Amino acid sequence: MQYNQLGRRTDMQVSTIALGCWPFAGGDVWGRQEDTDSIAAVHAALDAGINFFDTAEGYGSGRSEEALGRGLKGRRHRALIATKVGPDNLAADNVISACERSLRALETDYIDLYQIHWPNWDAPLAETVGALETLRTAGKIRAYGVCNFAAQDLAEMISLGQCVTDQLPYSLAWRGIERAVLPLCQENDIGVICYSPLAQGVLSGRYASVDDVPEGLARTRHYRGERPMAAHSEAGHEEELFTAVAEVRRIAAELGEPMAAVSLAWARQQAGVTSLLVGARNADEVRRNLPSVELTLTEDVLQKLDRVTEPLKDALGENLDMWHVPSRMR
Numbered sequence: 097m098q099y100n101q102l103g104r105r106t107d108m109q110v111s112t113i114a115l116g117c118w119p120f121a122g123g124d125v126w127g128r129q130e131d132t133d134s135i136a137a138v139h140a141a142l143d144a145g146i147n148f149f150d151t152a153e154g155y156g157s158g159r160s161e162e163a164l165g166r167g168l169k170g171r172r173h174r175a176l177i178a179t180k181v182g183p184d185n186l187a188a189d190n191v192i193s194a195c196e197r198s199l200r201a202l203e204t205d206y207i208d209l210y211q212i213h214w215p216n217w218d219a220p221l222a223e224t225v226g227a228l229e230t231l232r233t234a235g236k237i238r239a240y241g242v243c244n245f246a247a248q249d250l251a252e253m254i255s256l257g258q259c260v261t262d263q264l265p266y267s268l269a270w271r272g273i274e275r276a277v278l279p280l281c282q283e284n285d286i287g288v289i290c291y292s293p294l295a296q297g298v299l300s301g302r303y304a305s306v307d308d309v310p311e312g313l314a315r316t317r318h319y320r321g322e323r324p325m326a327a328h329s330e331a332g333h334e335e336e337l338f339t340a341v342a343e344v345r346r347i348a349a350e351l352g353e354p355m356a357a358v359s360l361a362w363a364r365q366q367a368g369v370t371s372l373l374v375g376a377r378n379a380d381e382v383r384r385n386l387p388s389v390e391l392t393l394t395e396d397v398l399q400k401l402d403r404v405t406e407p408l409k410d411a412l413g414e415n416l417d418m419w420h421v422p423s424r425m426r
Contacts, residue, residue, distance in 0.1 A: 097145030097389060100370045102176070103260025104285030106239045108208060110176055112364055113389055114148035115141040115382065116291060116373035120163040121156025124325070125312040126377070131163050133378040138167025140379035142174055144386055150263075150289070150373050152180035152213055153198050161201035172204055178263075178289075180213035180243060187219055191227035195236055210237040211263060214424055215249045225257040232258075241289075246416050246425040247276040254284050261287040261370065265418050268344055268359055268401055269295035269318065269337060271409040272416045278368055287370035292418070293363040294356055294374070298337065301345055301355035306334045316418045328421040336408045343404035353391060360388035362401050 102108040115137065122129030138149070149168075151160045161179060168175050179202065185194040195210060210231065212224065228240040241261030242253055253259045262281055264273050270292065281288050294300050296313045303309050306319070315325040320332040348358040363372055376382040393401075417423040 099147075100287070102209065102370060103239065103241070103287040105258050105260050108176055108238070110148040110371050111146045112371055113146055113360075113385065114150055114178075114289070114371045114373050115146055116375040117149055117151040117160045117164050118155045119375045119377045120151070120160040122159070123156055127312070129377060131166065134160075134163040135167040136379040137376045137382050138164060139171075140382040141376070142171055144382065146382070147174060148176050148178065148371055150178045150291075151202075152182070152211075153185075153194055153201075154180065154182045154213060158197065158201045161198055165201060165203035169203065176208040177202060177204065178209035178211060178241075179207055180211040183212075183214040183216040183219075186212065186216045186221075186224045188223050188227040188230075191224060192231065195231055199236065206235060207237045208239065209261065210240045211261070212240075212242045212245075214244050215242075215426070217426075221249075221252055222256055225253070229257060241287075243289075243291075244417070244425050245277075246423075247280050248426045250277065250280055250286070254286070259286060261289050263289040263291055263373075264416070265292045266290040266363060266366070266369070267293045267295045268299055268362055268405045269340060269408060270412070270418060271405065272412060272414070274409075275414070277416070278366075282368040288368050289371050289373060290363055290369055291373045293360055293372040298341055299344060299355065299359035301341075301348075306338055317412065317415070317421070327419050330421060333408060333411045336411045340405045340408045344401065347397065347400055347404070351397065354387060356385060357388040357391050358393070358397075358401075360385065361391040361393050362398060364388065365393060365398060 098112045099109040102110045119126045120134040179198050181194045231237045239260045243263035311324045314323050318337045321329040348355040374385045415423045416425045
């Protein structure tokens with residue numbers, strides 16, 4: 097396993113593959129999920145050298161945090177936990193109480209990385225940062241960062257405090273952060289944590305056509321707005337998406353490598369990327385993504401992957417919000 101420093105201001109070394117624990121919540125998006133499978137996934141990750149685990153208070157109203165906490169019993173010292181405070185809890189007192197709830201759910205005395213899950217433009221960011229600094233000084237959190245902050249909000253966050261990371265969607269199927277956010281992160285030593293690096297399974301080659309994608313996952317702006325659970329009214333870009341997927345599959349076949357491994361290797365090798373969040377529901381799914389850690393793509397292959405996904409990047413436009421119109425990111 098490879099490790100990177102988590103932001104400029106910390107001494108934490110995180111695995112380049114992190115376990116995304118949203119699936120532990122089950123529910124409408126992920127379907128039925130057994131806690132025993134979630135705990136087994138945590139153990140398999142630790143055994144493979146993965147030390148970075150990402151969850152949120154909003155994932156199943158704390159169920160994901162609770163499952164992660166149980167999975168880390170007796171092994172907490174080997175893990176770095178990242179969790180998130182929701183946008184409705186960004187007033188100072190709410191940040192403090194939300195953190196206390198997360199600590200109880202995770203069964204731990206401290207959180208390694210505490211993140212603002214989404215911007216809330218009605219809550220003064222300076223007030224939120226003040227509360228985060230209070231928690232850091234008290235030893236309840238070791239560092240803090242943001243999620244889903246585009247260039248304007250990230251610039252304000254940088255000016256206010258010691259933000260170390262920005263967690264954003266980034267994959268061969270979602271490259272919008274390359275325009276402004278990724279360069280801003282690089283200029284300010286903000287580590288980029290990528291979520292949905294496999295575009296919720298599409299870049300794993302799991303789905304032969306758009307009709308194979310489950311309803312709970314076919315709700316991003318890649319898909320038609322009339323899809324169940326979609327929160328936008330756009331026409332979507334299904335043709336461009338599956339044309340790009342076919343090209344990535346072809347390149348992977350030429351290399352003799354799994355499509356998922358190639359997709360993850362591409363994301364891992366992008367400048368400024370600290371870690372990739374890869375969701376897994378059980379131990380087998382954790383192990384399935386490990387070959388990407390050993391794969392290094394040549395510059396020629398990286399450029400080919402850029403070219404075949406550029407039309408999809410252009411079609412998706414400037415809105416960095418994968419799900420919503422109007423965008424919740426600015």
